[in-house]
Amino acid sequence: MSRQTGTGDRLVLTDWAALSPWGVGAESLAAGIRSGRTAVAELDPTLWRTPYRQGAPIADLDLPGLLGNKGIRSMDRATGIAVATVGLLLSKHPIDRLADTHSDVGLVLGTTSGSVQSMMSFTRDSLTGAKPYHVDPARFPNTVMNRAAGQCAIWHGLKGPNTTVAGGAVTGLLALSYAMRLQRGGHCAVVVCGAVEEFSEQRAWLEWHARTQDADPVPLGEGAVVFLAEWESSATARGREPVADLLATEFGAFADPASARFALERCVTRALRRAGVRPEQVDLVVPAAPAGPLGEAEQWALDDALGGDRAVRLRHRGLLGDTASVSANVQIAVALVADVPGPSAGRLALVTSVDREGITGCLLMRLRDHRERVGQPPTDAGAPTGGEETQR
Known part of the structure; x- marks a missing residue:
């Protein structure tokens, strides 16, 4: 069982990987964020019969090219994306070099509800077939929410704790908080999260019917973002340099958009207090920035908690559409790679999220000087620098 190595040790992120509509790898996601170019495009109606005219699916997703042909016949889209993305991360950091044993490497994977396509298709087959049991048994595992996490562990030999977390747009923060608790409790040394x-x-159809009457339909996106979370001393001993220090996470609940403002304000205030940080010390904020009343509540909460307008606020949601459970992970990536003027080392970044189901949360982290290690910033000085940059 792994233990914290010293009283002065801290939890850090040392690397990350992504698979997105912009391409394969963290470099592609970083380049897309820095350029400010949207991945949302017109959908081909012959491929996607959805109520949305636009979206951001991964074009020409080539799972055989990423994973090989063996063992992927019954793999659904979500599982394939997850297994491929974890593979991208572990290709840079082989599991034998991550920790002393494979059991010291855990996995925490977030999702909204697993593969909706697999669940609905399997149910349809049981209703339309000659007999209810005339279904493909090989595809049944795809209907359970932890299918992707399980396949990632089996495929890549991760033998530590394996957890699936679901929490809407806040999922990425919840998963990272869970990973930190696993490590502080001594259950594993390294977590792929x-x-x-x-x-x-x-x-698409479920989202369309779930939206409120006054909400504009936001184009949907997809992808995966995974981080490597570990103790700084262990990472340094193995030659891995931290990209960010994980200072604090906090969460809350609310009943309506009006109360979301106060729930998030309390989360941010608690996170700052736990980390020993004053509001005016926060340099960069990456809000979820949903449309409508929730977005307004988030902005007011940040004004209440931070005061003034010193912190730069970055908005990115229009670039990838609604990525649901991956949203907060993309926000973390924005904080890590956005080409904001000034040195990145020591910058305090706050990531906030609110979900329409009544969950809110935040992450406070201290950035290291690492941007040159994840892609290159645009050489054109007039290019956008990470989506819509505002300062309130």
Whole structure:
């Protein structure tokens, strides 16, 4: 059983990987964020029969090219994306070099509800077939929410704790908080932590019917972002340099958009207090920035908690559409790679999230000087620097 190595040790992120509509790898996601170019495009109606005219699926997703042909016949889209993304991370950091044993490497993977496409397709087959049991048994595992996490562990030999977390747009923060508790409790030394979301016709129709009458339909996106979380002393001993220090996470609940403002304000205040940080010390804020009343509540909460307008606020949601459970992970990536003027080392970054189901949360982290290690910033000085940058 792994233990914290010293009283002065801290939890850090040392690397990350992504698979997104912008391409394969963290470098592609970083380049897309820095350029400010949207991945949302017109959908081909012959491929996607959805109520949305636009979306951001991963174009020409080539799972055989990423994973090989063996063992992927019954793998659904969400599972394939997750397994491939974890593979990208572990290809840079082989599991034998991550920790002393494979049991010291855990996995925490977030999702909204697993593969909606698999669940609905399997149910349809049981209702339309000659007999209810005339279904493909090989596809049944895809209907359970932890299918992607389980396959990631089996495929890559991760023998530590394996957990699936679901919490809407806040999922990425919840998963990271859970990973930190695993490590502080001595259950594993290293955690591969992230989230995955698939684009499908079934998910599109569910989202369409779930939206409120006054909400504009936000194009859907997909992808996966996974991080490597570990103790700094262990990472340094193995030659891995931290990209960010994990200072604090906090969560809350609310009943309506009006109370979301106060719930998030309390979360941010608690996180700052736990980390020993004053509001005016926060340099960068990456809000979820949902449309409508929730977005307004988030902005007011940040004004209440931080005061003034010193912190730069970055908005990115229009770039990838609604990535649901991956949203907060993309926000963390924005904080890590956005080409904001000034040195990145020591910058305090706050990531906030609110979900329409009544969950809110935040993450406070201290950035290291690492941007040159994840892609290159645009050489054109006039290019956008990470989505819509505002300062309130």
